[in-house]
Amino acid sequence: MAELTFQGGIHPYDGKDLTKKKKIREIEPGKICVYPLSQHIGAPAKPIVAKGDRVLRGQMIAEAGAFVSAPVHSSVSGTVKAIEPRRVASGDNVMSIVIENDGLNEEVPYERRESWEKLSRDEILAIVRDAGIVGMGGAGFPTHVKLSPKAPEKIEYVIANCAECEPYLTSDYRRMLEEPEKLIGGLKIVLKLFDKAQGIIAVEDNKPDCVKLLRDLTRGETRISVRALKTKYPQGGERTLIYATTGRKINSSMLPADVGCIVNNVDTLTAVFRAVTEGQPLMERIVTVSGDAVRIPCNLKVPTGMSYTEVLEEAGGFSKQPEKIICGGPMMGTAMFGTDVPVTKTSTALLAFSKDIVSAMEPGPCINCGRCLEVCPGRVMPSRLADAAERGDEETFLSYNGMECCECGCCSYVCPAKRPLTQEIKSMRKLQLAKKKK
Amino acid sequence: MSELFQVSSNPHVRSRATTGGIMMLVVIALLPAAGFGIYNFGPRAALVICVTICSTVLTEFLFGLYKKKTTVTDLSAVVTGLLLAMNLPVGIPLWMAALGGVFAILVVKMLFGGLGQNFMNPALAARCFLLISFPSQMTNFTCEGAGALDAYTGATPLALLKAGENVNIMNMITGRIPGTIGETSMIAIVIGACILILAGVIDLRIPGSYIVSFAVFTLLFGGHGLDPAFLSAELAGGGLMLGAFFMATDYVTRPITVKGQYLYGVILGILTGVFRYFGPGAEGVSYAIILGNLLVPPIEKVTRPVAFGKEGRKHAE
Numbered sequence A: 001m002a003e004l005t006f007q008g009g010i011h012p013y014d015g016k017d018l019t020k021k022k023k024i025r026e027i028e029p030g031k032i033c034v035y036p037l038s039q040h041i042g043a044p045a046k047p048i049v050a051k052g053d054r055v056l057r058g059q060m061i062a063e064a065g066a067f068v069s070a071p072v073h074s075s076v077s078g079t080v081k082a083i084e085p086r087r088v089a090s091g092d093n094v095m096s097i098v099i100e101n102d103g104l105n106e107e108v109p110y111e112r113r114e115s116w117e118k119l120s121r122d123e124i125l126a127i128v129r130d131a132g133i134v135g136m137g138g139a140g141f142p143t144h145v146k147l148s149p150k151a152p153e154k155i156e157y158v159i160a161n162c163a164e165c166e167p168y169l170t171s172d173y174r175r176m177l178e179e180p181e182k183l184i185g186g187l188k189i190v191l192k193l194f195d196k197a198q199g200i201i202a203v204e205d206n207k208p209d210c211v212k213l214l215r216d217l218t219r220g221e222t223r224i225s226v227r228a229l230k231t232k233y234p235q236g237g238e239r240t241l242i243y244a245t246t247g248r249k250i251n252s253s254m255l256p257a258d259v260g261c262i263v264n265n266v267d268t269l270t271a272v273f274r275a276v277t278e279g280q281p282l283m284e285r286i287v288t289v290s291g292d293a294v295r296i297p298c299n300l301k302v303p304t305g306m307s308y309t310e311v312l313e314e315a316g317g318f319s320k321q322p323e324k325i326i327c328g329g330p331m332m333g334t335a336m337f338g339t340d341v342p343v344t345k346t347s348t349a350l351l352a353f354s355k356d357i358v359s360a361m362e363p364g365p366c367i368n369c370g371r372c373l374e375v376c377p378g379r380v381m382p383s384r385l386a387d388a389a390e391r392g393d394e395e396t397f398l399s400y401n402g403m404e405c406c407e408c409g410c411c412s413y414v415c416p417a418k419r420p421l422t423q424e425i426k427s428m429r430k431l432q433l434a435k436k437k438k
Numbered sequence B: 001m002s003e004l005f006q007v008s009s010n011p012h013v014r015s016r017a018t019t020g021g022i023m024m025l026v027v028i029a030l031l032p033a034a035g036f037g038i039y040n041f042g043p044r045a046a047l048v049i050c051v052t053i054c055s056t057v058l059t060e061f062l063f064g065l066y067k068k069k070t071t072v073t074d075l076s077a078v079v080t081g082l083l084l085a086m087n088l089p090v091g092i093p094l095w096m097a098a099l100g101g102v103f104a105i106l107v108v109k110m111l112f113g114g115l116g117q118n119f120m121n122p123a124l125a126a127r128c129f130l131l132i133s134f135p136s137q138m139t140n141f142t143c144e145g146a147g148a149l150d151a152y153t154g155a156t157p158l159a160l161l162k163a164g165e166n167v168n169i170m171n172m173i174t175g176r177i178p179g180t181i182g183e184t185s186m187i188a189i190v191i192g193a194c195i196l197i198l199a200g201v202i203d204l205r206i207p208g209s210y211i212v213s214f215a216v217f218t219l220l221f222g223g224h225g226l227d228p229a230f231l232s233a234e235l236a237g238g239g240l241m242l243g244a245f246f247m248a249t250d251y252v253t254r255p256i257t258v259k260g261q262y263l264y265g266v267i268l269g270i271l272t273g274v275f276r277y278f279g280p281g282a283e284g285v286s287y288a289i290i291l292g293n294l295l296v297p298p299i300e301k302v303t304r305p306v307a308f309g310k311e312g313r314k315h316a317e
Helices: A123-132 A171-176 A180-193 A208-217 A238-246 A266-278 A306-316 A371-375 A382-391 A392-399 A410-414 A423-437 B019-041 B043-067 B078-086 B093-114 B122-133 B159-160 B170-175 B186-198 B205-221 B228-234 B240-247 B258-278 B285-294 B296-302
Strands: A024-026 A032-036 A060-063 A078-085 A093-101 A157-162 A199-203 A224-229 A263-267 A284-290 A298-303 A324-327 A335-338 A349-353
Touching: A024 A171, A078 A306, A093 A371, A123 A180, A123 A266, A123 A410, A157 A180, A157 A238, A157 A266, A171 A180, A171 A208, A171 A284, A171 A349, A171 B122, A180 A199, A180 A208, A180 A224, A180 A263, A180 A266, A199 A208, A199 A238, A208 A238, A224 A238, A224 B258, A238 A263, A263 A266, A284 A306, A284 B186, A298 A306, A306 A349, A335 B122, A349 B296, A371 A410, A371 B093, A371 B159, A382 A410, A382 A423, A382 B122, A392 A423, A392 B240, A410 B078, B019 B043, B019 B240, B078 B093, B078 B122, B078 B240, B093 B122, B122 B285, B170 B228, B186 B240, B205 B228, B205 B240, B228 B240, B240 B285, B258 B285, B258 B296, B285 B296
Parallel strands: A024 A298, A157 A199, A157 A263, A199 A224, A284 A349
Antiparallel strands: A032 A093, A078 A093, A284 A298, A324 A335, A324 A349
16 A cells, blocks of 8 residues: 655754653642633633632633634633633743642542443534633634534544644643543544444554554554554644545635544544543643753643643753754744743644754745745745735735745745744745635 | 844744855865866866956945945955856967956846846856957867867867767766866766765756757757767867856846746757757857846736646635
8 A cells, every 4th residue: 555645855863762761640730820711723712710719620711702612621620810821832922821729639520421422413523612612733623513414424534633742742642552442432432423334543663562552452443544644744744644545636715524534533532532431521622842941851631721830840850051942843843932831732842952054044036946836735835925925926826825824834944944934834824824714 | 021032023043055155165065176177178278267256246245345345255256257268268268268358247237237137147147248248269279379279179069060060979078178168067066066966056957958959959959969979069169068057046136936947948948959059059058047037027027927826715804
């Protein structure tokens, strides 16, 4: 069988050796936890607690603000100290609920469901929605919306995105090794929503141990298969993943459901499983803390709302003075001014590097080498798009299919002239998307 | 917040490839051909190479002073100078070689906006400029007092072929023939090309389609039918190899699209054939590539890649 992959892509240094052998360690939240009301794509959540209220761990503190939105839950017991704008990883100030942790860890009673097979479609969707589950690979699209396509009977594949193609990240890898039954359970629950669908667990072939383990555990499952994908960034991108596993293509104006696919990340499926069987809302996630400036690189199970500063302390702090701190992977993550921001549902990693190679680079003129075209998984012409974006030439940008860019960063990565191609294209795309909304 | 870390847009990692590194690789890949040129034509070849490189680098440096922007460190001027020398006969007056260097950098490259903005290959444009301005010196492949053997000076093999005489193909492949400094040895050029291909600087799309289409054109219109001796002489001679691997693949002046690169190669092959078999001269590589350079924008226009998934549902407006 031909290797499952896509055209383009890159092979950056993956840095996964730093943390891949490190078992997931649970950590305790600190004194103050901050819960931004926008941890997902869509409308912000609406607070349902007020200053001074006592809340319990697992209690919903903000409800979904619209259909495309997700509620937020407290990961600690304590008192609501404030509802105010707080800085988040992106650098924006977002309205957040601040809770003082009383350290008692008093929890709301969870409704355990031993036999989820009897639940109806609507019941499962309601549980997923009320548990505040969003896409945990980084995008944060509310999962109950993803699981409610217009024509559920047309869904043919439910794909578990276990590619983890971002360098340095090992959170999904550890999750698969340590709690594979939850991942498989989550996939089964989603499969129950779509009668005609086949489940595909898609893992990059740099994790042969996961492939083997998941294959062993799904032996005899007629509706689930495990596929090993060629290791290449951005294999875990939604479009490239769907193409590699099913041969189907979607463009920027389509949803995976348009080609009969639903894609969910490892952590998301695990959260679905926990919500349905244990009744627990989404209050924690696995975060990889890594990079050459971190003393003890590790994988941590972090309660949401906890400050990155405390997460870093759990990893032994800095071993050298870092120049750059990144929330997420080095390809698509966000650089942060400081670590005093909360962990959210979509925080995959915290990386600290002693050298910021990008800021030190002097961009030169394009020499037309064509490397950006070769690596672009969107099959567009990044150098020409960046030229158009630089000139503010919207017409050319659109006619060169600028909106088909998935902002994966491959073009900037390979550019020998060190041009910030992705940045230029991203800015123009943002402008165009904002215009469309008007 | 007590301390602020540096921020920048993603991605936060970059590959090691740099413009200067790529240029350096091209220089290294040209060394076998340059070395053979010096061996074949004597020390004066080394002198010509030095003069053109000094001329191109100095021009770029001085222009940089005038513009208050140093660009000479990207090594592209060295590549242009070396390539120009490869395209000059060993006996060329040194001031002419220097003039060629100034023309290549100043007129063809810097006045159009510098690296990446020129639409013609600077070295080839300079060669054509010299060829038109000083035809006798540029086509005089005899060289007195340069220490070269008589056997390697005189009319080029392609000129002999056109005149209906026989040529020694073995000598054409090793390079023991008259010609410009860097074009004679097919072996040295192919070694350099292998370096570039293995290093990922160029690929076979343009050279392959160029050489294959030229071979087909030769078989059809060369006037010698299926004569393998004639075909191999035409392939080995006249700077075709140098042009196909080092000039036609010049990043700035070739199409950036994959399909466009194949099309460009085919166009070059046909143009070279037309110039060689239907034109008055025996050679045609330089003019074919220069003309091909001018066709790059329309070629790119018709060969734009199809975006991923574009054939799917129409975009909702």
